[in-house]
Amino acid sequence: xxxxxxxxxxxxxxxxxxxxxxxxxxxxxxxxxxxxxxxxxxxxxxxxxxxxxxxxxxxxxxxxxxxxxxxxxxxxxxxxxxxxxxxxxxxxxxxxxxxxxxxxxxxxxxxxxxxxxxxxxxxxxxxxxxxxxxxxxxxxxxxxxxxxxxxxxxxxxxxxxxxxxxxxxxxxxxxxxxxxxxxxxxxxxxxxxxxxxxxxxxxxxxxxxxxxxxxxxxxxxxxxxxxxxxxxxxxxxxxxxxxxxxxxxxx
Amino acid sequence: xxxxxxxxxxxxxxxxxxxxxxxxxxxxxxxxxxxxxxxxxxxxxxxxxxxxxxxxxxxxxxxxxxxxxxxxxxxxxxxxxxxxxxxxxxxxxxxxxxxxxxxxxxxxxxxxxxxxxxxxxxxxxxxxxxxxxxxxxxxxxxxxxxxxxxxxxxxxxx
Numbered sequence: 001x002x003x004x005x006x007x008x009x010x011x012x013x014x015x016x017x018x019x020x021x022x023x024x025x026x027x028x029x030x031x032x033x034x035x036x037x038x039x040x041x042x043x044x045x046x047x048x049x050x051x052x053x054x055x056x057x058x059x060x061x062x063x064x065x066x067x068x069x070x071x072x073x074x075x076x077x078x079x080x081x082x083x084x085x086x087x088x089x090x091x092x093x094x095x096x097x098x099x100x101x102x103x104x105x106x107x108x109x110x111x112x113x114x115x116x117x118x119x120x121x122x123x124x125x126x127x128x129x130x131x132x133x134x135x136x137x138x139x140x141x142x143x144x145x146x147x148x149x150x151x152x153x154x155x156x157x158x159x160x161x162x163x164x165x166x167x168x169x170x171x172x173x174x175x176x177x178x179x180x181x182x183x184x185x186x187x188x189x190x191x192x193x194x195x196x197x198x199x200x201x202x203x204x205x206x207x208x209x210x211x212x213x214x215x216x217x218x219x220x221x222x223x224x225x226x227x228x229x230x231x232x233x234x235x236x237x238x239x240x241x242x243x244x245x246x247x248x249x250x251x
Numbered sequence: 252x253x254x255x256x257x258x259x260x261x262x263x264x265x266x267x268x269x270x271x272x273x274x275x276x277x278x279x280x281x282x283x284x285x286x287x288x289x290x291x292x293x294x295x296x297x298x299x300x301x302x303x304x305x306x307x308x309x310x311x312x313x314x315x316x317x318x319x320x321x322x323x324x325x326x327x328x329x330x331x332x333x334x335x336x337x338x339x340x341x342x343x344x345x346x347x348x349x350x351x352x353x354x355x356x357x358x359x360x361x362x363x364x365x366x367x368x369x370x371x372x373x374x375x376x377x378x379x380x381x382x383x384x385x386x387x388x389x390x391x392x393x394x395x396x397x398x399x400x401x402x403x404x405x406x407x408x409x
Contacts, residue, residue, distance in 0.1 A: 163381040
């Protein structure tokens with residue numbers, strides 16, 4: 001048994017389970033939400049500063065007297081425990097499973113016209129560009145046609161049509177990745193300030209995103225123009241009407 | 252049976268008269284009748300009645316249309332106006348194929364409004380979202396032309 005195990009367990013008890021003393025191993029007395037309520041993080045952000053961890057040397061070199069003792073010796077800073085625990089405490093196995101990248105439906109390939117089924121742009125027909133690292137689909141309206149910007153969607157909320165736009169030569173810039181879609185958090189205005197209309201700075205859409213949108217859309221638009229009615233098709237939104245039997249429709 | 256024997260001549264006359272009336276039916280279940288298979292893996296294909304098994308089923312085959320020889324219930328067959336004249340009972344595959352090709356039934360079938368309607372239905376069923384959209388656009392354009400012509404005509408006649 002590893003001698004560090006009992007020490008590790010005790011730290012867990014102190015830091016994590018103080019409010020929820022374990023009933024049995026790995027089972028706390030309180031539920032996750034009860035613990036959250038007790039910790040009271042909702043009351044406000046914790047202001048305590050996290051001090052940078054200083055690296056602690058695990059060994060120290062010491063001068064040793066006596067000629068036959070080699071003068072110097074490397075000694076661990078923390079003494080190893082003298083005792084072994086009487087009972088073996090099992091440490092849970094660390095799971096090394098990792099979620100793989102989402103597998104796309106075979107019908108979704110770059111250039112496929114998709115019909116969005118959920119969200120703000122539900123019913124819009126958009127062009128699929130590529131799959132992002134997160135597994136989500138990167139789509140664009142193009143913006144000029146139907147107002148749908150570069151956007152991430154899950155393939156579960158999409159109908160793949162058999163219509164394809166020829167975009168083999170379209171290169172999506174590296175900057176358009178998952179990080180591109182993360183919203184920047186603006187400083188929250190205080191209530192008083194809000195009342196007096198302070199800090200009500202109007203959010204402007206960043207210029208570089210505008211230009212990126214244009215750069216991506218330009219070749220897509222050119223490809224769309226080559227096919228009759230295709231731009232009209234992308235402009236129009238999709239919906240079910242009377243007499244449409246969804247299970248018999250082909251897309 | 253005295254009641255029946257008193258007027259035998261009248262009854263006979265009626266029977267003769269009925270048999271002489273032209274039948275209202277034009278398509279019969281008969282050997283050589285070309286049928287449209289309406290069910291199963293060969294649905295939508297033409298076949299020929301080769302032999303009548305009983306009042307529920309017939310032996311059909313379409314060697315030229317790749318319908319294998321099989322017993323088939325009448326309720327899943329539709330009689331067409333075409334027949335292969337003088338096809339003998341229980342003719343073999345080769346003979347049926349020869350007779351079918353000689354009769355030119357498949358050309359007649361393809362030219363018929365019935366077959367065209369079935370084909371159009373198939374096309375509509377297999378149309379994609381984009382196809383349906385284009386049909387919608389074309390219909391709008393047609394409506395517009397008709398509407399304009401109509402009002403022009405009305406104005407001229409008024």
